[in-house]
Amino acid sequence: MYGRYTQELGVYAREEAARIREDGRHRRFISERSPSIKLLEYEKGRCVKCRTQKWMYGGLDSNVILQYLAWVTYPVVLISFSAGFTHIVAPQAAGSGIPEMKTILRGVVLKEYLTLKTFVAKVVGLTCALGSGLPLGKEGPFVHIASLCAALLCKFMSFFGGIYENESRNIEMLAAACAVGVGCCFAAPIGGVLFSIEVTSTFFAVRNYWRGFFAATFSAFIFRVLAVWNRDEETITALFKTRFRLDFPFDLQELPAFAVIGIASGFGGALFVYLNRLIVQFMRKQKTINKFLMKKRLLYPALVTVLISTLSFPPGFGQFMAGQLTQKETLVSFFDNRTWTKQGMTEDFNYDIHSAAWKHPQANVFVILVIFIVMKFWMSALATTLPVPCGAFMPVFVIGAAFGRLVGESMAAWFPEGINTDGTIYPIVPGGYAVVGAAALSGAVTHTVSTAVIVFELTGQISHILPIMIAVILANAVAQSLQPSIYDSIIRIKKLPYLPELGWGHHEKYNIRVEDIMVRNVRYITLNSTYRDLHEILLIANLKTVALVESAESMILLGSIERAQLQALLSQHVGRERRLEFIRDAERKRVSVVSTPSSEEGGPKVNHEVRFQISTEESSITPARPISPKPLKPALKRTSTAEKNIEIPTSNITHSLTYSSVEMFAPDFRPLKRVRISVLIEEWEEQQLDEQVNFNNCKIDPAPFQLVERTSLHKTHTIFSLLGLDHAYVTSIGRLIGVVSLRELRKAIEGSMTVKGVKVRPPLASFRDSGTSGTSSESEATELHKLWDRHSGLSIPREQQPNASDSDDKSQ
């Protein structure tokens, strides 16, 4: 057996080498369109691998145990390799990638998801995972890979300057890349664009639409042209071409059956999402399992693979679920336009090899289909939780097709003569039902309507448009009311920073305002802040931008400054350059007045030094001006964590400062001198830090996004989604009173959403329940006496001008 196995490996290696050669050949002449082309290699690679597995399986015809070992070992090795490689190179490459792209397109920067390492891990991992034959999809990873290509291309092009430097342009590129990913996965340009829009966007700029179409069309074109050049196809046609009759695709009386498929798919889709989440949560909660699996990371994938492979082993249980067919072959057999049942028109249904798999001497074709659906359902839900690059679309698509086929075959058995219309008798086409089912179930799982379009492009026929549309819409209606989409579910599982959608239809009921959710304890700097304040705010608050107000008393918001700008300011003032200059000066002085003792006593300085050194811990002594009187209250509620992680990202500045103040003298000075100099340096540093910040060379954004405290949650959500904001300042009559970031907003929305029937709301929102029950326009308007009270309650120091005679002196 060993010899045989080695021989097989040798064959495999030879085929693999051939594949790589071939790929290399491809790569040469299509280097101008890398995003789409790279993707094609899988399809090819995967087919070769499947063929290898088939060949192994076929070659070992004589011995069932050897057959079984070959059947199981092959996927286990591939999946283990895929999981291990992904884990080592880039763990973020595991999974679909669409949830991450959705988050990135929302405006949140997840840089580690768009690196070259991730690209390599995703490509290699996906190739192996697909080759294993498990029920795994490739459309999510394709989207991710296309986006990776776009991001890397952007990065590459930005060396040459021009429009690629623009941040918003990159987002547009990524949006087009998502369309390319779906488009070349199914050779479906239109469906690809629409699917990517539905799956990744909340608001879509129509001007990007055109770009997506352009990119997706060319990707699909190249994808199919390669098939022609490869002599796989004669010309450019659909991927799963069907041949349903055109004259009379279906009868009106069949529409209820299509509607049933839609509704059942809706429930099925919701169940799939629920099951998938349940498995992940179960694995997480069971701490003993979890600990064990954390240690042996490859064990879980291997076990799952063994389980699934064993169950689909063709001579074993696999004979009852067409285990020997690949996903592609399964789909081809489902979409066939001839009926399988004996009662139908065609008696001899095993005319080709794919359909023969559905025939079993002991079992009815219906039983086999039911077993297939049930087994594949949980297998797919399980397989998509594996830590390998994989999607869930294709497995769900296949299950949907199986369900549709089941309904179709049942209809064909029910109406063996076909449906009688005006004398002409047309037999039922079960393949049409399979197409409808595939579109409906995949639409239900992903909450998209555009699966209908994908199906048209995939089959090359649009004759079933109305049944498909009706089924997809019904499936969506059911699924959306029960569960989030699979991608939103993953977003929640992974806790990605994405804004959930506001609930359906009842957003008028939310009477949460910005004031209920905002963080009142804003970190800010004033026009007369010292460099010490700057230093401390950089140390404590892990903010991207810091608010600039006029003064701590007036709190009038002048603008916001980016963190990098502040860091630049600080390092300009007390950085290496100025420090060296100071040392040179000090040296010169020391040389001229050698015997003079250090002008002031060193004790306090050292104390200062210590204070400065431990300022990360002592930061509560002079906190960066929280608005509230409690000085220890953490800013933005993040400081508590920020103080823990203070070593890691926040305190770059401190480290660089202290580092430089210790290291830079080492080559030049003797220890004794060094102490004296460092005392001088510290003194100088203290002086410098107490100086007022000179904002002259600092870029200030004079128009950070502002809300008022009465802005409703719904409006805030819309504005955040539309503009892709990360945070917004809350102002009251020009005064900064709070800040709202994505996090607060997300919490507020999740809190106010109905979780298992009970409506949880933020505590502050409840007291307003009794009063405001009007329309939304009413609830947004405020009555002036409140506004006036609020306004006069604030202590802006301003001259109390007499209210009379304002009609005369209004020329200000």
Place this chain on the structure above:
Amino acid sequence: MYGRYTQELGVYAREEAARIREDGRHRRFISERSPSIKLLEYEKGRCVKCRTQKWMYGGLDSNVILQYLAWVTYPVVLISFSAGFTHIVAPQAAGSGIPEMKTILRGVVLKEYLTLKTFVAKVVGLTCALGSGLPLGKEGPFVHIASLCAALLCKFMSFFGGIYENESRNIEMLAAACAVGVGCCFAAPIGGVLFSIEVTSTFFAVRNYWRGFFAATFSAFIFRVLAVWNRDEETITALFKTRFRLDFPFDLQELPAFAVIGIASGFGGALFVYLNRLIVQFMRKQKTINKFLMKKRLLYPALVTVLISTLSFPPGFGQFMAGQLTQKETLVSFFDNRTWTKQGMTEDFNYDIHSAAWKHPQANVFVILVIFIVMKFWMSALATTLPVPCGAFMPVFVIGAAFGRLVGESMAAWFPEGINTDGTIYPIVPGGYAVVGAAALSGAVTHTVSTAVIVFELTGQISHILPIMIAVILANAVAQSLQPSIYDSIIRIKKLPYLPELGWGHHEKYNIRVEDIMVRNVRYITLNSTYRDLHEILLIANLKTVALVESAESMILLGSIERAQLQALLSQHVGRERRLEFIRDAERKRVSVVSTPSSEEGGPKVNHEVRFQISTEESSITPARPISPKPLKPALKRTSTAEKNIEIPTSNITHSLTYSSVEMFAPDFRPLKRVRISVLIEEWEEQQLDEQVNFNNCKIDPAPFQLVERTSLHKTHTIFSLLGLDHAYVTSIGRLIGVVSLRELRKAIEGSMTVKGVKVRPPLASFRDSGTSGTSSESEATELHKLWDRHSGLSIPREQQPNASDSDDKSQ
């Protein structure tokens, strides 16, 4: 002849009655889905009419002159009736309707476009216009009619309260209605949704997508089901079903021909838009023609109709351009999959009546096609300028199909044996070229990609997906770089309040800021305004909302109040109720102290009365507090026009006040008493008007949209487009300093767009040219010293607190 003509009319009347009966029958059982169904009646009505014309034409076989008269009279009567009816009932019903819907969906309220009158005019006018047989389309009017249905339905449902009261919900309904309009025009739900998105939206909320699909699917479904119930069709199929071969739809070597169709269609589409605009502008500029036509409104439509009918008269010139075919028949013949040319495989091409029209004993089929294209091109451009409800999509679609067919036939003539691939010979399918041409030209004229999807749904075949996508994208690329879309062109011609798109790609170059375009002279009210101020501001400024500031000195923006709210405040204070109350009080006093003379002298009161009466003219004496010292400068630059039209919409309040103050006493008092009472009333009114406004019961929007003066034009444009704003206040550190409305923004964008190669810019933008040449992020940030200068330059009366010791007293 008179007798015959009457007889024909009788027949027509009978058929018309039958049609109406039939429609009534339909209406009964489908009343639950009115929007889509109403639209269906045209299709039917139009067919009956076409049939009538055909019958007239056929019946008069013997006499060419009679034939000619019948052929010409019929459309002239219909078009004249359509134009007359539209003009009398609702002139805004003329034209396509898509530009208006685009403007409405942008957030601009064009109320007169969504009334019942417009609905009636559009329905009747469109039916007649389509029946005339001129090259007119129906997809634009369908969109408008569906939107009208939605708007009326919303209005009707809002009687029952609930979600239909919400303004934003109405916009969503309209967006779905647009999809329905296109969807049931072509029985193309997916294409309908996409086309309506592309044509009407700038930013699209993906959550509406689902609703559009739902509505459009059901509209298309009902549309096609009716055809089945009518026994026109056996089952639900495509509208223009094609039967191209599935195995080998086209060869790769044919792709260059498809690309040529795309590029040529791009130029053709741009030319069409240009020609259409040229005709409109020519008719407007020629003042003598214009005057004459204004007097005789029906003459222009009648003349155009005579011209076009004469040229397409089948025994005359019409024989060279298949004049006897309707649009539908023309399309069916173009989409036929057999070649017409003799060199092709099929010799006998006149197998059916439609294709026979393209055969002429003297002329080649190529010549006829060229004549058809050229003639139809200018005819369509001319016909779509008629003041009747009509669209341009269908005529352009037909021309595109003709062009595609021409290329296809040429290819078939060039490769009579078909294209040789791998030994199998497949003949050229000219019908496929026609489909490609139709999609490409209509895509080029409307600047959409989704015409490709419409074509798939229209023909029921998706096999030519790649050629169509490539041709449509190329056509779009060419057309978009040359001309605006036909709808944008109409928006410009009609001067609708729509924001033009910012130019392609070079938006980094704009360095216009809000401060360059804002109106500094804002109308506002303060917390201590009197009712007189309120009255005057309502009188002078034609604003939807008025800004509320703290005081004229501080100018701190507190919020905005709607005009209606202010009117309510005013009428509450000095309206009929309180006036009557006062009169009762006065009466009581008068009764008690009869002989007392009127407490104060009447002369000044009368003067006051006069002053009040003519306050519309004298409003410049106490203007509503413009910020600038010049009191006469018109606010928002609209006052100059507002003062002219002061009688019409602005001064409702004045009129109602003075009206009531004169009329209400008539029944109760004698003339002498009336004078005295009215003197009292005036006095009381003056007192009341001088009181301070009590804002307590007034709804104030505390968060009107604010920009700062350095916000770039690009950002402003994006925010206005995204949020559908009408105006935004410009604030500087909480102080109101200006306002920007759509109008200013539009002017700024149009001013800065390259008009015929010369870049026109607003005058204020030029001085900044030298300095800022950095990236967009740089140009948006401002340096603090500027900000500080600006800030300290403003004279907010505030205590000059010492800048030191701010680290201690920051607990405010």
